[in-house]
Amino acid sequence: MYSDYKIVEQVKRKRKKSTAMLRAAMLIFTVLFIVMGIIFTRGFMLPGFLMAALYLSYDIFGQKDYEYTLENENLSIDVIYGRRYRRNRHMLNLQELEVLAPNWHDAVAKYRIKGGTVRLPKYDYTSYEEDIPYYTMIIMEGKKKIKLLLDLNDEMMQKIKIMHPEKVYFA
Numbered sequence: 001m002y003s004d005y006k007i008v009e010q011v012k013r014k015r016k017k018s019t020a021m022l023r024a025a026m027l028i029f030t031v032l033f034i035v036m037g038i039i040f041t042r043g044f045m046l047p048g049f050l051m052a053a054l055y056l057s058y059d060i061f062g063q064k065d066y067e068y069t070l071e072n073e074n075l076s077i078d079v080i081y082g083r084r085y086r087r088n089r090h091m092l093n094l095q096e097l098e099v100l101a102p103n104w105h106d107a108v109a110k111y112r113i114k115g116g117t118v119r120l121p122k123y124d125y126t127s128y129e130e131d132i133p134y135y136t137m138i139i140m141e142g143k144k145k146i147k148l149l150l151d152l153n154d155e156m157m158q159k160i161k162i163m164h165p166e167k168v169y170f171a
Contacts, residue, residue: 011066096140101169108136120147
């Protein structure tokens with residue numbers, strides 16, 4: 001019915017402002033503990049190396065990017081940690097789609113945190129950019145219904161709208 005296609009979208013999550021201060025504090029304490037271990041006693045070396053390990057793990061897992069891949073009737077969502085490590089989080093069949101609409105739309109009003117009547121597990125894969133509109137997708141994954149917050153581009157929205165015109169609403 002539909003031609004074969006594959007649309008890939010990369011979403012970069014904006015870092016929070018407090019992240020820079022936290023990274024600077026970890027780096028300062030790492031250097032401080034190692035220097036104190038060299039000058040005073042080796043007892044400070046272990047906290048210095050542990051702080052360095054904490055800094056590296058925070059650097060890797062603190063930065064998250066997302067990749068949405070729409071291939072025919074399947075939407076795959078991958079999380080990319082520290083621009084190096086990729087993990088597939090969701091493989092969704094769009095046949096199971098209930099609704100896809102902007103977060104403010106009436107079609108998803110009953111799923112909102114404040115004022116909604118239906119509570120679902122929520123997964124946020126947005127960039128946190130204020131000028132980019134995000135969409136709420138309600139879909140079945142396995143045997144449970146989930147709520148996804150996504151930054152979908154126009155091309156991807158158009159393809160999903162063609163497949164399921166009665167379930168997709170635009171901004």
